[in-house]
Amino acid sequence: MAVRLLLASVLVGSVSAQFPRACTHAGALKSQTCCPVWEQDGSVCGERSGRGSCQSVVGPQTPGYSGRDFRMAWPSSFYRRLCVCNGPFSGFDCSECKEGYRGPRCQWRRLTVRRALHEMGWAERRRFVNRLVLAKTTISQRYVILVSRNTSEAGSPTFRNASVYDVCTWVHYVAAKPIKTKDDPNFAHMGPAFAVWHRRYLLFFEKEMRHLTGDEGFFLPYWNWTLSPTCDICTDGLMGRNGPSGTLLPPSPFANWETLCTYDGGDEENFHLICPGPIEGKTLLMRNPGKDRRADRLPPxxxxxxxxxxxxxxxxxxxxxxxxxxxxxxEASLGSLQFELLYKTTDQALDCCILQAKGLKPMDLNGLSDPYVKVHLLPGACKGNKLKTRTVRNSLNPVWNETLTYHGLTQEDMARKTLRISVCDEDKLSHNDFIGETRVPLRKLRANQRKHFNMVLERPPPLAFIHQQ
Structure with a gap:
């Protein structure tokens, strides 16, 4: 029951958290009502045609505007009366059909069959790319985006025009912003709604593309990456090639695409800031397959x-x-590791207290792991600077509470060295398996002050990066 309730709140509170253009004028915001007129019959929510009606969607105990996070009380943070659609009808004005229905009265059931990019002919691929470009260059007539320097101030929202494509990316941007910290679950990731939320998000994207193109048969094709060891859709004719820095190269039409809401005022932990920086001209699209240490490859x-x-x-x-x-x-979570570091200047010693790990990736056939932690200093990979903990058997949440100490570290060493902490799975019958790692530049430590870390494990960086350490 708890999972179902969480899924419901996430789906309503984030994928549905768009702002129809018709509901962002002063009157709608003041009355907290988003019940547009359906143009075809001239009635609110298409009520004359039996499509829906304007109703209160909150009770007397429903919270109003949340100064901490407007997503928590969506839609009552902005609207307390919405169009409630009947039967197969949907949309902010009940003008649309629910997913799987088509026709003027949404009376026909229709199954969308999505095909792989590899199965599409050259003309179909070209049409798909051209439609993405159209979505990026066409201002949405249906939605605007919220861009506020401080959403905790009730009554002071700011809305701006955005392209159809950017409206869709804004939805993901808002849902993925932190609730507590960027390492904790948010409305789109690290929780039960991950798969379901993204499914509904893609359905929203397809719906907006159908409105834009007038093609009721439009679908987002999928990519079967297991057919090739490299990114075989990263070509000029499809999703674009990238240069060494990750920027896309001409003649790809995506090479000059500017990203939306990439700057959060220098405070990624603060949800109150929604696109506070420049809307245009900040950064270009980046794609660098294999160079992201958090996900250096796609799963085979x-x-x-x-x-x-x-x-x-x-x-x-x-x-x-x-x-x-x-x-x-x-979601490919590797788990997290908690540890404490203390540099003692009088002893020239670095204490590495390995506390515990949580949610480690299972590496054995029994669904568990036999994890241990090893640490070593970079640069320098000699055996003398590698230390390790004991192994904890059959656990994904091991507790070590074990201190590993480096002696003879000077202030100069602390300024230039990095501590690499790796979590591995011991395998007596084969080679040990790497689970994940984290790195701490020792210059970040303050002498004689213990510092606690709770780090999400990552995959190792590319070999060239290691050689530079």
Whole structure:
């Protein structure tokens, strides 16, 4: 029941958290009413045609504007009366059909069959790319985006025009902004709604593309990346090639696309800031396959098959630490590690207290791991500077509470060296498996002051990066 309630609140509170252009004028905001007139019959919410009616969607106990986070009380943060649609009708004015229905009265059932890019002919691929370009260059007539320097101030929202494509990316941007911190679950990731939220998000994207193009058969094709060891859609004719820095190269039409809402006022932890920086001209699209240390590769077919064998959709605690979880497996969480560091100047010693790990990726056939932690200083990979903890058997949430100490570290060493902390799975019958790592530049430590860390594990950086350490 708790999972279903969480899913419901996330779906209503984030994918649906768009701002129809017709509901952002002063009168609608003041009355907290978003009940536009359906143009075809001239009535609010298409009530004359039986499509829907304007109703209160909140009760007397529903919270009003949330100074902490307007998503928590959506839609009552802005609207307390909305169009409630009947039967197969949907949309902010009940002018649309629910997914799977078509026709002037939404009376026909229709199944959308999405095809792979590899199955589409040259003309179909070209048409798909051209339509994406059209979406990026056409101002949405249906929605605007919220861009406020401080959303905690009730009554002072600012809205701006955006292209159809940018409206859709804004929805993901807002849903993925932190609730507590950027390492904790948000409305779109690290929780039970991950797969379902993104499914509904893509349906919203398809719907807006159908409105734009007038093509009721439009669909987003999928990419089967297991067919090639490289990004075989990163070509001039499809999604574009990238240069060494990750920027897309001409003649791809995506090479000059500017990103939306990439600057959060220098405070990624603060949800109150919604696109506070420049809307245009900030940064270009970036894509650099294999160079992101958090996800240096796409999962091979064998990993996908393993995910599909997990019978339980999600498990307690329903976040990035959930074991035996299909949802957590497809999010590719490696887990997190808690540790403390203390540099003692009088002893020239660095204490590395390895506390515990949570939600480690299972590496063994029994769905568990036999984890241990090893640390070493970079640069320098000699055996003498590598230390390790004991192994904890059959655990994804191991506790070590073990201190590893480096002696003879000078202030100069602390200024130039980086501590690499790796979590591995011990395998007595084969080679040990790497799970994940984190790195701490020692210059960030203050002498004689213990510092606590709770770090999300990452994949190792490219070899060239390691050689530079």
């Amino acid at each position: 077919a064998s990993d996908i098959w393993k995910c599909l064998q997990i019978r339980q959709f999600d498990s307690f605690p329903f976040n990035q630490y959930a074991p035996f979880s299909f949802r957590n497996s497809i």
